[in-house]
Amino acid sequence: MEASILSPNQNLYGDLHNLIHVLIGLCHDPDARNLETFSTIGDPATAMRDPIFYRLHAFVDDVFQEHKATLPPYETNRLNYNGITVRGVDVVSQGVPRNEFKTFWKKDDVDLSRGIDFTPRGNVFARFTHLQHTEFTYRIQVENNTNSDKIGTVRIFLAPKFDERGVNMVFRDQRLLFIELDKFTTTLKPKTNTIERKSTDSSWWYTTGGIQLLWLWMATSYAHSQGHSRRLLMPTFVMISNYDDDKINQSTEGACADAASYCGIRDKLYPDKRSMGYPFDRVPRSGVNTLQDFLTPNMFVQNVTIRFSGQTFDVQGADITNALT
Numbered sequence: 622m623e624a625s626i627l628s629p630n631q632n633l634y635g636d637l638h639n640l641i642h643v644l645i646g647l648c649h650d651p652d653a654r655n656l657e658t659f660s661t662i663g664d665p666a667t668a669m670r671d672p673i674f675y676r677l678h679a680f681v682d683d684v685f686q687e688h689k690a691t692l693p694p695y696e697t698n699r700l701n702y703n704g705i706t707v708r709g710v711d712v713v714s715q716g717v718p719r720n721e722f723k724t725f726w727k728k729d730d731v732d733l734s735r736g737i738d739f740t741p742r743g744n745v746f747a748r749f750t751h752l753q754h755t756e757f758t759y760r761i762q763v764e765n766n767t768n769s770d771k772i773g774t775v776r777i778f779l780a781p782k783f784d785e786r787g788v789n790m791v792f793r794d795q796r797l798l799f800i801e802l803d804k805f806t807t808t809l810k811p812k813t814n815t816i817e818r819k820s821t822d823s824s825w826w827y828t829t830g831g832i833q834l835l836w837l838w839m840a841t842s843y844a845h846s847q848g849h850s851r852r853l854l855m856p857t858f859v860m861i862s863n864y865d866d867d868k869i870n871q872s873t874e875g876a877c878a879d880a881a882s883y884c885g886i887r888d889k890l891y892p893d894k895r896s897m898g899y900p901f902d903r904v905p906r907s908g909v910n911t912l913q914d915f916l917t918p919n920m921f922v923q924n925v926t927i928r929f930s931g932q933t934f935d936v937q938g939a940d941i942t943n944a945l946t
């Protein structure tokens with residue numbers, strides 16, 4: 622899909638994804654006779670503004686899934702973590718019912734001074750309104766039935782429960798829609814453990830929470846498209862995998878390490894030995910038709926509601942819903 626300078630044979634591996642961006646981006650002046658530059662899809666900063674971006678990326682996903690379909694499914698011995706059982710998962714948030722994500726509008730300022738083509742004397746702020754969610758904490762109950770400390774990788778995902786007709790999704794379709802909300806390592810003492818993890822510590826968290834926010838935004842948009850205006854039920858999936866099978870022997874210090882799921886760690890290996898998307902990146906083992914069929918004892922599913930409150934908060938965080946006309 623995308624050779625890099627590390628690929629042993631760049632011509633053989635090709636660069637399908639990037640070259641389609643370039644192909645479409647220059648289609649209005651393919652032999653450069655008018656000295657035109659590329660259009661929106663040619664630059665990562667603007668590519669998503671072109672509707673064909675989504676067709677291109679769906680195509681890239683499809684090619685990748687064709688490859689994944691040739692790999693053997695994960696059998697339970699490559700999913701389970703012997704001795705580790707996840708007993709319960711809750712999402713808790715102040716002033717919000719348990720197992721609910723609350724979303725609302727938030728005003729914020731962004732400094733555009735580095736992106737404009739004159740030299741400003743100071744900052745150039747633009748105020749915009751975006752979707753935001755209240756901070757929340759995952760509370761995960763885990764039993765370690767061995768008699769020593771165990772290290773695990775906690776993997777948290779969100780997925781739709783229903784398809785566009787409101788019917789429960791089958792696993793072979795649903796697995797392609799799981800999105801990672803967080804991933805971190807934890808030490809499990811013998812017997813019972815309660816893991817608490819804040820949304821602001823997420824491996825996808827990015828200053829004001831861009832990426833995680835994007836997922837919740839997509840989920841809320843999906844809710845609207847489903848006609849469940851302002852309210853959507855989604856399974857939150859938690860898995861604890863064996864860190865012995867996950868770890869990369871390197872220091873985890875480095876640029877971008879706080880959002881490592883998103884961008885890796887600069888000049889280091891990707892900090893997870895498992896394939897990206899694990900455990901949902903391969904076709905399921907035989908006999909698995911639903912998410913419930915897929916579960917091994919080290920996994921747990923909690924249905925969580927995403928509720929859009931309709932409120933708007935200003936830059937300082939004051940509720941200005943009723944001040945708007």
Ligand SMILES: [Cu+2]
Pocket residue numbers: 638642668678
């Ligand atoms: Cu792309």
